[in-house]
Amino acid sequence: MRIPGIRDYVIEKLQCILNPRSIAVIGASRDPNKIGHQIVKNLIESGYKGRIYPVNPKANEILGLKCYASVKDIPDMVDLVVISVPAPIVRKVVQECAEKGVNGIAIITAGFSEVGNKKEEDEIVEIARKHKIPILGPNIVGILNSTYKMNASFAPKLPFSGKIALISQSGALIIGLIGWTWLYRVGLSKVISIGNKADIDFSELIVYLTEKDPDTNTIAIYMEGTDAGPELVEACRRAAGKKPIVILKAGFSKRGELATMSHTGSMAGSARIYKAAFLQSYVIQAEDLFDLYDKALALSLQPPAMSDRILVITNGGGAGVLATDAAEKYGIPLSDTPPDLAERLKKYMPPFGSTKNPVDLTGQANEDWYYGAIVEAVKHPDVGGIVVIYCHTAITDPMKIGVRISEATKIARDYKKPIVVCFIGGREVEGTSNWLKEQGIPTYPTPARAIKAMAALREYGRIIERIKKRQQ
């Protein structure tokens, strides 16, 4: 059942689905092992401030909340209904939701098109579309909104809070991906499990997130495939230049394509078609899961790079060489330090340092040299972005250096130039890396990953340039 374009009522009602004022959980249960119990519990424990209505004809109360026999008995408007009843009952429940006039439905329940049960899925969607009630799913983990502290899912906790909206077609990956946000300080605004996408597909979510969601500034997508290709292209083109979109498309290999089909029942389609479509629609592609987060993190925290001239500042020659290799590999080959800048940088290094690009402050580099060198580079008109590398040494304090890098980054913001950081070391640098990310500075453990993140910022800069040209 092909989605008929991008529907206005879906965009409008996504506001209620993703930021609901009230939620009914149909299939709420007193049994702690049941998903219907976990969702109510997660809603309460996440600190959700809206109204929660458990629905279960066999219970009076669940987790201290009054329970209703049917959604129709709830004496209040309902923004979002979360359904986790067995598959054969879902259609009846959706019918009741339609009669009640709810604003949106998320169907957690599995056992539809992904196992060949396409007919029932289609019938459910037909009911919902007739009443203009958008459906997310079926076969999803749920919806998490970290800005509003709402965990309407069976994932155990909210992600680390930030500005990236994550849409995942794989439910199984979601709990792991949320775990990573805490480990690696990648801040998410929302996590949306999209499942079988029987009704709402990627396209309408992208339009909503780019045009209507002030809590999101970057969209990260794990995608296996879609039947609504033209809509996806249209949504991404509409988003272009407003908010960056990073997509990890799984199933690019021949066999991966087959695996995808058996997994979510959706056509993965030819790798080449997707690549061409992404290029055409200004999408930044990710190579794997870490790459998806690495790029989204940089894009959510830093401005795009509006020139190719990236300067690398390091305290270790080896790390500088690795950064140079990576810069060539990822499409932002380094060029020479402008001569007048080189001259000024000499103040921040010993005589055996190097002002070439990479600029090598040497292992003796202290926090003031880092600060001075970064600020000089930021102010130079021929520098478009800076990658700062710190290799841990026996004589330097990473936190002191981190604090000064953070101060220099504030100045870079005034010049709208991106800074990306690499801290190489063990536990000693982990604290500073996390702190830097909390200060809005994307920080990575290897030169290659930092350079790749800067390359994404440059790619987004080029996208903005293309759009400007298109508009002229």
Added chain:
Amino acid sequence: MRIPGIRDYVIEKLQCILNPRSIAVIGASRDPNKIGHQIVKNLIESGYKGRIYPVNPKANEILGLKCYASVKDIPDMVDLVVISVPAPIVRKVVQECAEKGVNGIAIITAGFSEVGNKKEEDEIVEIARKHKIPILGPNIVGILNSTYKMNASFAPKLPFSGKIALISQSGALIIGLIGWTWLYRVGLSKVISIGNKADIDFSELIVYLTEKDPDTNTIAIYMEGTDAGPELVEACRRAAGKKPIVILKAGFSKRGELATMSHTGSMAGSARIYKAAFLQSYVIQAEDLFDLYDKALALSLQPPAMSDRILVITNGGGAGVLATDAAEKYGIPLSDTPPDLAERLKKYMPPFGSTKNPVDLTGQANEDWYYGAIVEAVKHPDVGGIVVIYCHTAITDPMKIGVRISEATKIARDYKKPIVVCFIGGREVEGTSNWLKEQGIPTYPTPARAIKAMAALREYGRIIERIKKRQQ
């Protein structure tokens, strides 16, 4: 000054240099800010059981140890001399070491060929070669031996202990790389900083480590370049099939080559020449720093894969698709599960699971299903290695699953089949990941990195096959 082949006396004396019974530190200092102080302190604090002789004409005692005016005054044989006096004095000190008849010298001091001072470096090497005393360096961090708890360097601590010997041409990276061993549980036997390699080059270290060092089973190298290409090729070919060698060659890009030259004064040479030489000499190449550790970890902990038939077992379809993509990308494309094995695997999954490769045990998979599925796969003659993926779920305990995977791996060892694991999740799975590595099971955070590690095990299997053919 080209190294004259692989010298027997160097191989012999490397035993004394890397596992010294006694160490003299020339330039030992009472000033805690001096490197000469830090080295004595690090030797004591690391738990080194050999004899330590600080040498400093201006001190009687350093950190409780009797101090000598000259190395010649030490009333004992000296296996290793660590030199950290200013560059202009090094030649005189080396001359004294020659007169004393020490077994080997490590020159920490910088300021030689890397800053254009090639003449003095050559003169020092000439003295040492005349007396058949191998020199490591100059311009190095030092030597660390985790088996014998010896930290003869200014890096603040020993690495996490294991079977990988790390040789690094970059000194600045060493402290960071040691920090990582604790964060990621990558066990090293030795860390050898090679610096300007004025005398000892990669080749002789490789020969010693493969032929004489029972504490090392895998060699990992960060290399910028060498002037002794033929010797490197010969050493790697001699090592082939005995111990795997993984090399990260930096300076592969055009500009990286230039950066390398200014950094260590060594020619990086054309990327193509190195790639061809590595291929010819059975070297496994790494793409970046994480890849170097990822591959070395797998090779040090698991047997090589002696067939292309790799089976992926997962509890999440999406992670399986990503693994499938990666397998194609890294040269071990997945093939179908053998039909009789597929039949037997059905016991370990619900009806909607998949016995195709990737085998999807589904999100309901418990520890016994994992164990059962892995053991069935291990026993099947058409399976050459297994990649096990666990996506964290709300209903499973990662440690329970880890314990059963570890039990299954013991059986795999009897069959000489490698197991590589991917655990996707946050803090909840970090403990189990580390524990698995401590049990000898290489564990990674993403499907792509696990597959890449398995591809390295397959590459090493292919190397063994090539050598067998050559010997026939």
